[in-house]
Amino acid sequence: xSPVVWVPCDxxxxxxxxxxxxxxxxxxxxxxxxxxxxxxxxxxxxVEVETDxxxxxxxxxxxxxxxxxxxxxxxDGGRCVGVVDEHPxxxxxxxxxxxxxxxxEPTDLAAYREHGGLAGLERALTLSAEDVVQEVTDSGLxxxxxxxxxxxxxxxxxxxxxxxxxxxxxxxxxxxxxxxxDRMLIEGDPFTLIEGMAIAAAATGAxxxxxxxxxxxxxxxxxxxxxxxxxxxxGVLGASVLGSGxxxxxxxxxxxxxxxxxxxxSMLDSLEGRRGEVRAKPPIPALQGLFGxxxxxxxxxxxxxxxxxxxxxxxxxxxLGTGRSRGTQVFQLGGNVAQGGIVEADFGITxxxxxxxxxxxxASGAPVKAVQVGGPLGAYLPPSRFDLPMxxxxxxxxxxxxxxxxxxxxxxxxxxxxxxxxAMEFCAKESCGKCTPCRxxxxxxxxxxxxxxxxxxxxxxxxxxxxxxxxMTKGSLCAMGGLTPMPVRSALEHFPxxxxxxxxQADAVTDDMPESATSTDGGARP
Amino acid sequence: MDDVxxxxxxxxxxxxxxxxxxxxxxxxxxxxxxxxxxxxLPVLHAVVAEHGYxxxxxxxxxxxxxxxxxxxxxxxxxxxxxxxxxxxxTHRVSLCRAEACQARGAxxxxxxxxxxxxxxxxxxxxxxxxxGNCALGPSGxxxxxxxxxxxxxxxxxxxxxxxx
Ligand SMILES: Cc1cc2nc3c(=O)[nH]c(=O)nc-3n(C[C@H](O)[C@H](O)[C@H](O)COP(=O)(O)O)c2cc1C
Ligand code: SF4
Ligand code: FES
Numbered sequence: 001x002s003p004v005v006w007v008p009c010d011x012x013x014x015x016x017x018x019x020x021x022x023x024x025x026x027x028x029x030x031x032x033x034x035x036x037x038x039x040x041x042x043x044x045x046x047v048e049v050e051t052d053x054x055x056x057x058x059x060x061x062x063x064x065x066x067x068x069x070x071x072x073x074x075x076d077g078g079r080c081v082g083v084v085d086e087h088p089x090x091x092x093x094x095x096x097x098x099x100x101x102x103x104x105e106p107t108d109l110a111a112y113r114e115h116g117g118l119a120g121l122e123r124a125l126t127l128s129a130e131d132v133v134q135e136v137t138d139s140g141l142x143x144x145x146x147x148x149x150x151x152x153x154x155x156x157x158x159x160x161x162x163x164x165x166x167x168x169x170x171x172x173x174x175x176x177x178x179x180x181x182d183r184m185l186i187e188g189d190p191f192t193l194i195e196g197m198a199i200a201a202a203a204t205g206a207x208x209x210x211x212x213x214x215x216x217x218x219x220x221x222x223x224x225x226x227x228x229x230x231x232x233x234x235g236v237l238g239a240s241v242l243g244s245g246x247x248x249x250x251x252x253x254x255x256x257x258x259x260x261x262x263x264x265x266s267m268l269d270s271l272e273g274r275r276g277e278v279r280a281k282p283p284i285p286a287l288q289g290l291f292g293x294x295x296x297x298x299x300x301x302x303x304x305x306x307x308x309x310x311x312x313x314x315x316x317x318x319x320l321g322t323g324r325s326r327g328t329q330v331f332q333l334g335g336n337v338a339q340g341g342i343v344e345a346d347f348g349i350t351x352x353x354x355x356x357x358x359x360x361x362x363a364s365g366a367p368v369k370a371v372q373v374g375g376p377l378g379a380y381l382p383p384s385r386f387d388l389p390m391x392x393x394x395x396x397x398x399x400x401x402x403x404x405x406x407x408x409x410x411x412x413x414x415x416x417x418x419x420x421x422x423a424m425e426f427c428a429k430e431s432c433g434k435c436t437p438c439r440x441x442x443x444x445x446x447x448x449x450x451x452x453x454x455x456x457x458x459x460x461x462x463x464x465x466x467x468x469x470x471x472m473t474k475g476s477l478c479a480m481g482g483l484t485p486m487p488v489r490s491a492l493e494h495f496p497x498x499x500x501x502x503x504x505q506a507d508a509v510t511d512d513m514p515e516s517a518t519s520t521d522g523g524a525r526p
Numbered sequence: 527m528d529d530v531x532x533x534x535x536x537x538x539x540x541x542x543x544x545x546x547x548x549x550x551x552x553x554x555x556x557x558x559x560x561x562x563x564x565x566x567l568p569v570l571h572a573v574v575a576e577h578g579y580x581x582x583x584x585x586x587x588x589x590x591x592x593x594x595x596x597x598x599x600x601x602x603x604x605x606x607x608x609x610x611x612x613x614x615x616t617h618r619v620s621l622c623r624a625e626a627c628q629a630r631g632a633x634x635x636x637x638x639x640x641x642x643x644x645x646x647x648x649x650x651x652x653x654x655x656x657x658g659n660c661a662l663g664p665s666g667x668x669x670x671x672x673x674x675x676x677x678x679x680x681x682x683x684x685x686x687x688x689x690x
Contacts, residue, residue, distance in 0.1 A: 012659050015674040041661040177624030180658040208563075215571075215608050216657050218670075253564075254571055257607030259655060273566030274598075275605040291563070333661060335629035340661025363630065372625055376655075408626045408660065419625065426624075426655065 003070060005030045006048040006055060008102065010037035010187050011219040012180070017062060018045040024063035028070055036188020038102035039342025040089055042363075048084055057084040089339065089358065094320070096328045097304045098344045101188035107227045109234055112191045118236070120307030124199045125244040132203035133159055136306065138314030140326030145171050145262075145299030146374070146403045146479070148325075148392045151306075154296060157286035158204040161294035166206040168197050168296045169271065169289070170303055172213040172220075173255055173262035176375025178406035181330040181342060182300035186213070186220040190227035191236075194250065196303035198241055199310055200296050201248040209248060210290070212267050214255040224252050259430040263478050264297040266432060277432045278478045299404070301330055322348030325391045325402075335372075335408035336362045345390075352386035354407055366411040370494065372419075374403025376426055377483035379490035380416060399490060401483075416495035421449045423487040431480060438481025441472045445488065452499050462501065465492075548577065552584045556591035565592055566602055570609050579610045615650040617688050619643070620667045621676065624656040627663035631677065635664045638678035648689055 007013075007022040025047070026032045040046060045062075047069065048055035058069055058079050068074050081087055095101075104111040112118070124132045137152025158166060170193065174182040186193060197209050213221055228250055231237040239247050253271055255261050261270045265279035268290050289295025305327060309317045317327045325347035331354055333340045338360035345354075355361075355371055362368055370380045379400035381388070388398055395402045410419075424445035431438045445468050451461045469485035476482040496503050555572045559565045569588055573580055580603050589596045603609045621627075621636050636653065643649040659665040662674035668684055676684075 011672055012662060012674070015659050015662060015665065015672040044662070174658060175656060177656045178626040178660045179656075180660055183658040216654065219672075253567065256567060256571070256609060257654075258605065270567065271564050273564035273592075273602070275601055334626040335660065335663070337661065376625060406626075406660070408629055410629045414629065419628075422625070422628070430655075 002029050002031045004033060004050040006033050006035045006050075007045060008037040009034035009106070009219070009223075010044075010102075010184060011217070012041050012184070013037050013044040013046070014219065016044050016060075020063045021045050021047060021061050021066065024066040025070075028066050030066075030070060033105055035103065036101045036106050037184060037341075038084060038087075038090060039098070039184065040087070040339070041341040042339050043081065046081070046084070054083040054085055057081040057087070092358075093344050094328055094346055095344045096308050096317075096320075097192065097301060097330055098185065098189075098342060099308075100192065101185060101342075104189070106188055106190055106223055107230055109191060109230055109236075112189070116311065117191055117307070118195060118242075120310035121195045121198050121202075121236070121242065124202050124310045125242060125246070129159055129203050129205060132199065132310065135310055135314040136203070139305075139309040139317035140314075140321070140324070141302065141305055141309060141317065142325070142392065143299055144301035144305070144329070144404060145264075146176075146401070148402070151298060151302055154286050154298070155200065155204055157284070158206070158294045158296050161287055163294050165208065166204055166294045166296075167290045168200045168204065168206045168209040168298075169268065170197055170209070170211040170300055171262065171264060171267055171297055172211050172217075172300045173267060174214060174217075174300070174404070175259040175262045176377075176404050176406055178334040178372065178408035179332050179375060179404045180334070181332050181405065183217050183220050184342060185300055185304055185330075186217075187223050190224045191231065192304045192307055193224075193300055194227060194231050194236065196306040197250060198236065198248050199306050200298065200303060202241065202244070202246050204294075204296055206294075206296060207247045207249065209250040210271055211250070211252050212255060212261070212271055213252055214261075215257055221252060221254060228252065259426075260432045260478075260480055263432075263480065266478075267297070268295065275432075277434050278480075280477060301404075320346045322346070322389060323391050323393055325393070329390060329402070329405050331390070331405045331407060333359045333407050333409070336364055336411045337409040338363050338365075347391055348389045350386065351381065351388050351390065351407070352383075354390070355386060355409060359407075359409060362409060362411040364411045364413075366413065368409055369412045369414045370410050370416065372408045372410070372487065373406070374401040375406055376423060377401075377479060377486055378403050378406075379486050380419065380494060381490065382494045399486070399493075401486070416491040416498040417449065417453050417500075418498075420488045420491040420499070421446055421453075423484055423491075424449060427480060427484040435475070435477045435481060437472045437475035438477075438484070441468050441476075441481065442484060444468055445472075445484075449488075449499070452501065455500055458501065459505070462505065548581070549583065549587055551576065552587045553591060556588050560591055566594065566599070567606075570603060570606075574609060578614045579612055582611070615646075616648040617669055617685070618650050618652065618667075619681070619685070620652045620654045622655065622657050622659075622663060622665045623653045624660075626656070626660035627665055630663040630675075632664035635666070635676050635678050635681060639681060642682075649685075 043059035047058045047061045133155045141151045142148040261276040266276040270276040285295045331343045424442045427442035448465045472481045589599045639651045657665045664676045666676045
């Protein structure tokens with residue numbers, strides 16, 4: 001009997017040669033199945049061989065290893081990581097949204113069902129729309145796209161709005177550096193997202209949905225399109241979702257390389273076929289969203305938490321987490337980290353556990369100098385802050401944000417002044433151009449940081465930088481301009497020497513910390 | 527794409543004039559998608575996928591089919607990085623310069639690549655901000671295929687067969 005081997009089809013695995021390994025295994029007579037990635041990215045390509053004990057993993061496989069693998073010659077060396085389900089890195093996590101990622105074939109609907117899929121949707125279809133929304137409200141689920149807005153409140157607004165048509169739009173633009181959980185969920189278990197969107201539709205009376213997926217993710221686009229076709233063929237989507245009489249049509253729309261299109265109103269304009277410019281709020285998208293109709297806009301991970309909420313009940317989800325941050329968060333470890341990948345854990349886990357225990361420090365072996373949490377608009381934090389629990393409010397109080405859960409690790413070669421400059425430069429590049437503080441302020445910001453670093457009228461320019469940050473924070477229409485000061489100020493606060501500034505002088509500037517960073521709603525990001 | 531002249535990243539010579547066959551093909555693409563909600567981005571993606579870039583002469587055709595003004599179409603084409611206005615080069619290197627890849631040396635790779643292909647008319651080096659492969663950087667795409675751990679040496683090895 002030919003051995004059954006699993007080779008991830010995830011883009012990260014493919015980027016280090018997984019396709020060639022799969023081809024070599026097939027040529028050698030193995031039965032090759034393609035799973036998503038388990039999220040232990042430093043081990044990719046991680047090939048799993050089915051045995052009586054379970055699926056046994058072999059790390060960093062190359063096509064040339066295939067013969068040895070099939071002959072059992074790799075069993076004793078460091079390449080064999082044992083039964084993958086029992087790997088300590090995975091066993092210490094709490095996989096809820098990611099429970100099937102890496103386990104099943106991504107577009108195998110029967111396997112999806114066997115592993116608990118569709119239970120949430122089936123239950124939702126037996127409840128009233130009001131009760132479905134109530135479950136989501138009770139779960140305490142908050143938006144995973146950055147702002148942490150309660151999903152139940154948004155859904156209730158859409159549910160009670162009167163309109164001839166309503167939409168559910170999934171924000172899969174995932175433009176933040178250091179984030180890849182949306183991508184890996186879609187590539188590894190797309191039916192979870194589809195199910196979550198179908199539940200959102202049933203709960204709010206929406207009949208059409210779109211996934212706005214960035215063009216940088218061609219693997220995810222292919223997998224999701226295939227999954228949607230299969231969902232239609234099996235009645236999970238279409239005129240009568242699982243025979244309930246609810247209609248729900250779903251389509252994928254591909255972004256076009258603009259970071260700002262992750263901002264929800266810009267995304268809606270882009271979906272309508274226009275320049276992705278940010279809209280002033282109100283009106284809120286829940287009332288006047290896509291084509292002016294009531295629209296649920298949620299992140300991939302928000303929607304992907306919903307099937308579990310409905311299957312096990314809102315109370316079960318609310319039992320996880322800490323404070324007002326309920327449930328689990330799918331953290332992403334990236335950058336200069338030894339063991340990068342996906343860590344799904346209950347809220348409340350500390351930054352130190354994530355960076356040191358899971359991440360294992362830097363990839364280079366040098367000391368960690370800082371991490372940036374929450375994408376390009378998030379704060380830089382030094383190891384002295386690593387006891388912070390992952391919790392929206394705790395992070396906001398510390399002048400930082402959880403954002404989409406991305407954690408980027410830097411070693412001691414990092415130049416925080418250069419990173420602050422980059423933050424302003426990125427804002428200037430990606431600004432939608434609608435408001436002056438963002439468009440002009442960011443360009444000025446680059447110049448001012450350059451002068452500070454060059455020692456040109458340093459004191460005066462530090463004051464100017466602070467003024468600029470305050471203006472951007474207060475005067476920007478959206479969080480692109482509004483939060484760019486967060487990485488800048490945090491870099492200056494924690495690493496003034498990288499700006500050529502004595503610590504005492506930096507204190508004077510950063511004492512006046514941003515309102516957006518200290519408010520409890522995660523800043524201007526909703 | 528064989529009939530369009532190759533070009534370096536800069537300075538850009540004017541694109542070749544579009545022919546009637548192309549106009550008809552673009553019209554057919556647009557007509558096929560005109561019934562979608564918000565068809566303009568899907569149409570532009572299809573034009574780039576089929577023809578490599580959006581030619582100036584495609585604009586009035588698309589505007590006509592979708593019942594938009596030319597200015598609307600030009601405005602959208604200009605807003606998004608993906609809708610290139612000039613024919614693509616033979617090879618394309620697109621390197622991530624976002625934070626997580628910077629933390630792993632992306633700037634060194636980017637500098638080496640821009641340097642190596644500075645005068646090339648066959649290879650275009652572009653930048654991108656995050657490809658979702660942030661634990662294995664520096665990441666980039668070579669003719670559209672995603673690659674990880676792109677040190678300058680690895681980039682050289684992977685592009686060994688390329689001319690220029
Ligand atoms: C500049 C900018 C970029 C954003 N990018 C994303 C993104 O890539 N994905 C996302 O889900 N939300 C992003 N957001 C947040 C969205 O505006 C919005 O809050 C979110 O999609 C709502 O869904 P949620 O409540 O489920 O988080 C961004 C916001 C801003 C200001
Ligand atoms: S802050 Fe920047 S990105 Fe946001 S609306 Fe204003 S100009 Fe556009
Ligand atoms: S930052 Fe380079 S791939 Fe994400």
